[in-house]
Amino acid sequence: MEKDIITLAIETSCDETSVAVLKNGREVLSNVISSQIDIHRKFGGVVPEVASRKHIENINIIIQQALDEANITFDDIDLIGVTRGPGLVGALLVGISSAKAIAYALNKPIVGVNHIEGHICANYIEHKDLQPPFTCLVVSGGHTYLIYVRDYTDYELVGRTRDDAAGEAFDKVARALGLPYPGGPVIDKLAKEGNKDAVEFPRVYLEHNSYDFSFSGLKTAVLNYLNQARQKGEEIIVKDVAASFQQAVIEVLVEKSIHLAKERHSDRIVIAGGVAANEGLRSLMEKRGNEENIKILYPSRILCTDNAAMIGSAAYFNYINGKVSDLYLNVVPNLDLA
């Protein structure tokens, strides 16, 4: 039997300081997430300098907590994984500086991980027998990608947003509706009670056969609707607007994903990223998957948020495929996938 590989992973790309310990890329021994959301909510969004300050305050405390919960010490670690981008530069720098120092101090290999790849790999943790190839939709506050995953470290980027990310549209519409930050979970909750057919918002499919997305037109349509209703003195039913907006977003996300899966004769669609926790998206995707005989997979809620376990999984699969970084590793704030 081959020796187990223990990975220590660090994720600080945005407003979560997270450290995890994994065994062989799929088994989570610990996954500590320290969220700064209560601090950033006061500002109505993530403030980069504030996020960086919280990361440097927390990082070693969270590292120790992850080691303790996994019941290991630094000596047990075989591999270091760390997010190198995309993300906030100052925030990423705290994690990468810490990870590089640990890797050198322990004389162990280090892998700089693409955050988006991490979100995809969260599914390897959740679904122990999931293997590529599969169709993947990554949706989060900052990203919207349609990807065909050919192999563990081989991604074909098929579609992406041309303007706002899906999660960004949720935040902006939530703000216009007077709802708190972050907007996604609030709108998802309201949408369950609202009427999704109450307001006719546009479904933006772009040109025929395009796998790209655009959400800024939809956002503008919602803002226009709200302005007009206010001018006319009409009552705005927030839950109906939320439901109608969410439906317009998820219909496009789901239809494009199904279309790509069928085109590639892929029998599985994997959803990843923060918006993968959206129940409206999950249930519509499952309904359509049922109709088309496509299996739908997504991670549990905790693995949808930014977390270090997913970074550890990605680091492991890169490592066993020979993709290792060196001590000159640096952050790439606008890193692309593939």
Add this chain to the structure above:
Amino acid sequence: MKVLAVDTSTVIATCAVMEDENLLGEYSLNQNMSHSENLVPMIKEVLDSLKLHVRDIDLYGVAVGPGSFTGLRIGIATVKAFAHVYNKPIVGISTLEALAFNLSFNGLIVPMIDARRNRVYTGIYRWKRDRLINVMEPTVMDINNLIETLPKEENILVNGNAVYIHKDHIKDKLGDRVHFAQNIHNHCRALSVAELALKKVDNTGNANYYNLVPEYIKESQAQGELRKKESDII
């Protein structure tokens, strides 16, 4: 006792290793915005050359600011991780004190680091026998305010990277009683941080690899605005 010290408060990344009174090695790079890439490889090169490794280090010193917020966090995160892995003590040293420590002078020593928009991070120091005493706490202020604040009857020696920006102006205002340090003493040197860390190791209070953070002096802009908003409400 072997100490490894790091200073990344300014555009210079610098690390040094000392053993008791002896300098073993020092490596400084003046190359803008490359701290994150180069710092760990630099430290490795120094330690490799000395046939040492992180596990051989007994004490860490790190410049905690004021200076570039991002630079400070790179240095502090790196040193905290080293200290954490081998459970070693860590001493945070004021960047300004380390700069003043470069100089010996019979009068006031005023280090200054550029804080942009005509402002400098600065403090006032003086030697008393062989101890460097802090006379004015590190702060950030407009260069003109600083010049007015300085006592009239004393000789003054200034150093730091802000000297290159404000030299003529300072000379105009202060005339003969101001002296300028040699260029080599205007730069942050990890050697100063290392020696100060050794001197202070016994009375560092409770700083450790968990709680050590930069001394920003300036609060972040957003926090400042928030505080203003909150005090307006009150």
